[in-house]
Amino acid sequence: MNPVSDAAQHSPLLKNLNPEQLAAVTAAPEPALILAGAGSGKTRVLTTRIAWLLQTGQVSPGGVMAVTFTNKAAKEMLTRLSTMLPFNVRGMWIGTFHGLCNRFLRAHWKLAHLPQAFQILDASDTTSAIKRVIRAMNLDEERFVPKQVGWFIAGCKEDGQRPGDVDARDEQTRKLVEIYANYEDQCQREGVVDFAELMLRSYELLRDNPAVREHYQNRFRHILVDEFQDTNKLQYAWLKMFAPPGAGNGQSLLAVGDDDQSIYAFRGARVGNMADFEREYRVKRVIKLEQNYRSFGHILDAANELISRNSQRLGKTLRTDAGLGDPIRVQEAPSDFAEAQWLIEEIQQLHRGGLDRQEIAVLYRSNAQSRVIESALFNSGIPYRVYGGLRFFERAEVKHALAYLRLLENANDDTSFLRVVNFPTRGIGAKTLENLQDAAKATGRSLYQSVGAIQGKGGANLVAFTNLIDSTRNLTQGMTLREIIEQVLETSGLLDFYRTDKDGAERLENLDELINAAEAFVMQEGFGKNAVGLPVDEVAEAGTPGAVPDAETGEIMSPLVAFLTHASLEAGDNQAQAGQDAVQLMTVHSAKGLEFDAVFITGLEEGLFPHENAMSDHDGLEEERRLMYVAITRARKKLSLSFCQTRMLHGQTRYNVKSRFFDELPEGALKWLTPRNQGFGSGFAREYQQAWERGSGLKGMVGAGRVERAAWVEPPVPASMKQKVSNEHGGLRVGKGVFHTKFGEGVLLTLEGSGTDARAQVNFGRHGTKWLALSVAKLTPID
C-alpha cells in the first residue's frame, strides 16, 4: 500500500506516534488533508514528516517547501527540525507565506518588475502611503478613510484583483478603484510593496511565466501547509501554482488545518478552502488527529459540546486519556473591578500552589478589557506581561532610524523621506513639503529628485537634508551593518534629539537595541548555512532567508537591505523575555497556538463575547463560537470562566447578561463559584464591591503605565559564531580587480562569510556597488 520500505517504517523518528499521527507522517506522496484538532500534536506531525521524508531519501532538502502563517510557527518548525536532522536547515524553503514570497521575488526581481532592493511596507507605512495618494487626489478623507481604503485594496489583492479587474458598480467603489490604481503606481515608482503585494506579485509571476512555474513544480516534491483553514483565496491560488491539482506528477501537497479553529474569516480567510482542497485535489483519505495530549477531560468535554453547536463543520471530536481533571470554575462578579480582584486572588492561590506565573493566562475578547486587569495586577504587585502592544520595529524611534537607513538604499522612497525629512526638525514645514509634493507630482519624480525645484529658505533646508543623506551614504560605503547604523543614528541627529529629550532615555535604549538586533541578524545570517549540501543552483534559489541571490547573476542584497527586509517582515517578537516569570495577558486571537496550565477566560458577557458586532450574521456567531473553542482548548489543567454584571465600557456603565456560551457548555463540567441567578445588588455582591472599593488604591492607579512591556529580544550570539571576514577567497583579493560575466570589470571591496555562503562586495563603477554570492556569481580575478 505504502511504497515506502519496511526499514523506513521503522525509523526511530516514528516511535511514540499514535496510529493517526503515523498515518499522517508516512502518508503516500499525494495530496492529503490532515484535520488536526487542538493539542493533537500537529507541529510534531509536520516536522516529523519532513525529517522522515529526508531521512528515508524520498526527497532532498531543496525539494521541500513548508508554509506557515506566523514567524513564530516557522521558527518553531525550524528549531524542532534542526534537532532531528544532522544538517543545518536554514537554507530550506520553510517560512511564512510572506517570507517565502519575499525570497521568491528577490530571486526573480526582474521578472517581477521590481528593483532588487525593493522594500516592504508594514501596515502603518501602507496607511500613510495611501493617505498621500488620497491627498494628492484632493479627495475627502472623511469619505475615504485611509485605513478603510487600505482594507479595500488589501481585500482586492487577496482576491487576486488588480484595479482593472474590480467590478465597480457605484461611484464610491469607482473612486476607491481609482485610489487603488494610483497607489499601485506610487508604490511602483517608489520601489516598495505592501504585504498583500508580496503574495499577489509572486502569484502573478508564476501564473504568467510557464518556465518558472514548471521549474518550481519540478523542484518542490513535497509542500506542507500549516493552519490551512486560515488561507485566503490568493494564498490557495498561490499554492496551486506550485502544485496544480490533478497534475499527476507525483507532487505531494499536505494541508494541515482545523476548521474549528478558523477565527480569521473577518480578515479574508476562507475555511471553505479546506473543502475545496479536498474536492479539487481528489483527496482520498482525510486523516483526523483527534487524540488530545494537552487538556483534561472536563475541558475537552466543554470544548466538544460547545463546538458541536456549529453547523458548518467537517466534524471532529477530541478525546483524551488524561482523565476528567478539575471541573471548570465559573465566577459571576458584580463588576469588572470585582472580576479583576477575583482574578488576583485566584492567581495568587495558583502561584502559592506551585504554579509558575507564566503558566497562567488571562484571556479576553478585546484589548480594551486588559486595562482593569492590568491595574489590579499592578496594584497587587504581580508581574504580568501584555501581548499585542507595539512591537519592536513598530516603535516610532526605530521606524525613524529605519527610514534613514532606507533612504541610504533608495532615496526615492517617499514614505521614508516624509517620515524623517523634518525629524529632528530642520525648518522644513508643511508648506515647503506641499510645494515639494506638487513639484514632484508635476514631473512624476520622487520627492528627493524634486528638491532642486524649491526656492527660498525651505528649498535650502531641503538641499541640506538631501546632502545629509548623500554624504551619509558616501561615508558608510564599505562599513559593516553595525557601523552604518551607528553612523546614521549620529549624523541624522536622532541620538542628539533623544539625548536632550526629557523622556528620551527609553528611546535611546531602543536605538541601542536596534544596533544589537542588526548585529545579531548579521551573525545569524552570515554564518555556516547550507551545510545542507544543496546543489549550487538550488542554493541560488533557496539562498538564505536574509539575503537571497539573484537566480541568474548571483547578486545579493547588501546586509543593509537584508536587514531592512527582516525588519518589515518580522515586526519583532512579542515573545516574553526569558527568565521573567509573569502572568500572560492577551486576546483570545493572540492566544491561538499557545497553551497554559491555567487559563482564565474573562468578560463572558453577551455583546462582548460573543461580540455584538460579530452577530449581525449567522457566520459571525459561529466564528465567535470557534473563538470560544480556541480559548477553552488553550488550557491544560485548570480553566476558569468569568463574567460581570456591570462593566465600564467607553466611559459608561453597561449592565450585562451572561454569555450564551454558558448555556452551550455541559453543566456537569462546570462548578459555579457563586450562587446561580444572583441578582445585581444582592447583599453579597454589594458587600464585595464596597470592600473592594475601600481596600484598593486603584482609583489613583488607573491609567498608570503598563509594566513589563513585552520586549523584543534577539538570542545572544556566541563569540565563536563571529563572522569570518577575509582578504582572500579562491584567488580573489580585496582591492584587486575582478570580472563578472554580466557586470564586467570591478574592484573587490569586501569578502565575507565562508563556504557556500561566501559573499563579496564589488564596485562595478557604472553598475554601482553590488553584493554577490560567490557560490553563484562567476567572478574571476584580473591581474
Add this chain to the structure above:
DNA sequence: TTCTCGCTATTTTTT
C-alpha cells in the same frame, strides 16, 4: 513650527 484644545471612534488582525 509647535503646542494645545476639542472632536471622534473604540472587535478580533498571524504578515
Add this chain to the structure above:
DNA sequence: ATAGCGAGAA
C-alpha cells in the same frame, strides 16, 4: 475613559 488626530493659536 481615553488615545489619536486635525485644526487653530502662540
